[in-house]
Amino acid sequence: MDFTFSEEQDLFREAVNEWLAKNLTLEQVRQNDTNHELPKKLIKGMGDLGLLCLTLPEEDGGSGADWVTATIGAEELGYADISVAAPVFYLVQASWGYVINKLASETVKEKYIRRAGSGNGFLGIGVTEPGGGSDVAGFKTNLVPHKDGGWNLNGEKCYISGTAEAVDLDGGYFVSGFTKREDGHRGMTAAFVPLNYEGVEITKRFENMGRMAISTGGFQMTDVHIPEEYQLGETNRGFYNTMEGFDAARVLVSASCIGASQRALEIGMDYIKEREAFGQPLAKYQGIQFDLADMVAHHEAIKSLIYKTAWMLDEKYKNGRFSALEVSKYLSMVKYLAPHHALDVFRRVMYWHGAYGYTQECPLEMGLRGVMSYCIGAEGAANIQKIVISRETLGRNWTKTR
Numbered sequence: 253m254d255f256t257f258s259e260e261q262d263l264f265r266e267a268v269n270e271w272l273a274k275n276l277t278l279e280q281v282r283q284n285d286t287n288h289e290l291p292k293k294l295i296k297g298m299g300d301l302g303l304l305c306l307t308l309p310e311e312d313g314g315s316g317a318d319w320v321t322a323t324i325g326a327e328e329l330g331y332a333d334i335s336v337a338a339p340v341f342y343l344v345q346a347s348w349g350y351v352i353n354k355l356a357s358e359t360v361k362e363k364y365i366r367r368a369g370s371g372n373g374f375l376g377i378g379v380t381e382p383g384g385g386s387d388v389a390g391f392k393t394n395l396v397p398h399k400d401g402g403w404n405l406n407g408e409k410c411y412i413s414g415t416a417e418a419v420d421l422d423g424g425y426f427v428s429g430f431t432k433r434e435d436g437h438r439g440m441t442a443a444f445v446p447l448n449y450e451g452v453e454i455t456k457r458f459e460n461m462g463r464m465a466i467s468t469g470g471f472q473m474t475d476v477h478i479p480e481e482y483q484l485g486e487t488n489r490g491f492y493n494t495m496e497g498f499d500a501a502r503v504l505v506s507a508s509c510i511g512a513s514q515r516a517l518e519i520g521m522d523y524i525k526e527r528e529a530f531g532q533p534l535a536k537y538q539g540i541q542f543d544l545a546d547m548v549a550h551h552e553a554i555k556s557l558i559y560k561t562a563w564m565l566d567e568k569y570k571n572g573r574f575s576a577l578e579v580s581k582y583l584s585m586v587k588y589l590a591p592h593h594a595l596d597v598f599r600r601v602m603y604w605h606g607a608y609g610y611t612q613e614c615p616l617e618m619g620l621r622g623v624m625s626y627c628i629g630a631e632g633a634a635n636i637q638k639i640v641i642s643r644e645t646l647g648r649n650w651t652k653t654r
C-alpha cells in the first residue's frame with residue numbers, strides 16, 4: 253500500500269495552490285460573497301489554468317485528469333474559497349460536465365461543451381424539482397415524442413446551482429425526465445437543455461444563506477423541443493446516467509469541504525496561539541487542545557476516506573476493479589461525513605474566536621454558511637446518503653429500497 257500522490261499530482265496541487273493564493277485570497281472571497289458574483293477574471297483564470305472541466309478529454313476542452321487529481325483541485329479550491337462558491341463552479345462542471353460530455357453528440361460538444369473548459373460556458377445539473385429532490389419517482393418532468401423527431405420536454409427545476417452564470421455564459425444542464433413513467437426510475441431519459449433555448453424560462457434566483465457568489469435558481473421548461481442530438485445517452489437510462497453524475501460530484505463536494513475545514517483549522521490555530529485569556533494563549537489550555545485534537549483526528553480520517561474513494565472511482569473507470577455500487581457506498585459515506593465535519597469545524601473554530609468569530613470581519617462565517625449547503629442537500633440530502641450506505645451494507649435484496 254502506497255499513500256503517495258504521483259509526481260504529476262503533486263505538481264498540479266502546487267500549481268493550483270500557488271495560483272489560488274494570488275488570485276483568490278480570503279479578502280477576494282469576502283468581496284465575491286458581498287457582490288454575489290464570481291468575477292469574470294477569476295473564471296477566465298481558472299480556465300487558463302486548466303481547472304475547468306479538467307476531467308473531460310483534452311479534445312473536448314478538458315485536461316483528461318483522473319478523479320484523484322480532480323479531488324486535489326476541489327480540496328485546493330475549498331481551501332482558498334471557504335464560502336465554497338468557486339468550488340461549486342468547478343466541481344459541478346468537473347463531475348456533471350464529465351457525464352454530459354460522455355453522453356453528448358458532436359453537435360452538443362461543439363456548441364456548448366468545448367468552450368466551457370476555458371470559462372466560456374457552463375455545464376450544470378438540473379434534477380431537483382419544486383416537489384422535491386430526493387424522491388425521483390415523484391418528479392413531474394416528462395419527455396414525450398415530438399412530431400419533428402426527438403422529444404417534447406415539459407417540467408420545472410429548482411434550487412439549481414449556476415443558473416445566472418449559465419444564462420450569462422450560454423451554458424446548459426443535464427436534465428432528466430420520464431419517457432415511460434410506468435417503469436419508474438427505469439423509464440427516465442436524460443437530455444442537454446441550454447438555458448437560452450426556446451421554451452426555457454428562468455423562474456427565480458434564490459436568496460440563499462451562503463455561497464453567495466454563485467447563483468441558485470430555477471427554470472421552467474415549456475414544450476421545449478429536444479432534437480435527437482440533444483438527448484444524453486440511451487432512452488430510459490436517464491436514472492443511471494444521473495447516478496453516475498452524483499457519484500462523481502460527491503467525491504469533489506467532500507474534498508472541497510475538507511479543504512475549507514483545513515483552512516478553518518489553520519485560521520483557528522493562528523488565533524489560539526495569539527489570543528490570550530487569563531494570562532496565557534488559548535492554545536495552552538487543555539480544553540482548547542482537546543477540541544483541536546478531536547477535529548484533527550476526524551479531519552485526517554475523513555480526508556483519507558475521500559482520497560480512497562477518489563482512487564476507487566478511478567479504478568472503476570480504468571479497469572472495473574470496483575463496481576458502481578461498491579463505489580457508491582463510499583461516495584455516500586464521504587458525502588455524508590465531510591460536509592458535517594466541515595460544519596462542525598467552522599462552528600468550533602468560531603467559538604475559539606469569541607465575539608469576533610460572529611462578525612463579518614472574520615472570514616469563518618462564510619465557511620459555516622457555505623458548507624451548510626452540502627449538509628442540507630446539494631448533490632444529495634444526508635438521509636439519502638445514509639440510505640445508500642445501509643442498503644449497500646445490509647444488502648440490496650434485504651433492504652429492497654431501490
Ligand SMILES: Cc1cc2nc3c(=O)[nH]c(=O)nc-3n(C[C@H](O)[C@H](O)[C@H](O)COP(=O)(O)OP(=O)(O)OC[C@H]3O[C@@H](n4cnc5c(N)ncnc54)[C@H](O)[C@@H]3O)c2cc1C
Pocket residue numbers: 376377378379380383384385386387410411412413414460468625628629630631632633634635636
Ligand atoms: C445550495 C444548493 C444548491 C443546489 N444545487 C442543485 C443543482 O445544481 N442541481 C440540482 O438538481 N439540485 C440542486 N440542489 C438541490 C438538492 O439536490 C436537493 O436539496 C436534495 O436533493 C434534496 O432535495 P430537497 O431539497 O427537495 O429535499 P427533500 O427531498 O424534500 O428532503 C427533505 C428532507 O427529508 C429527508 N428525506 C427524504 N427522503 C427521506 C427518506 N426516505 N428517509 C428519511 N429522510 C428522508 C432528506 O434527507 C431531507 O432532510 C441544491 C440544493 C442546495 C441547498
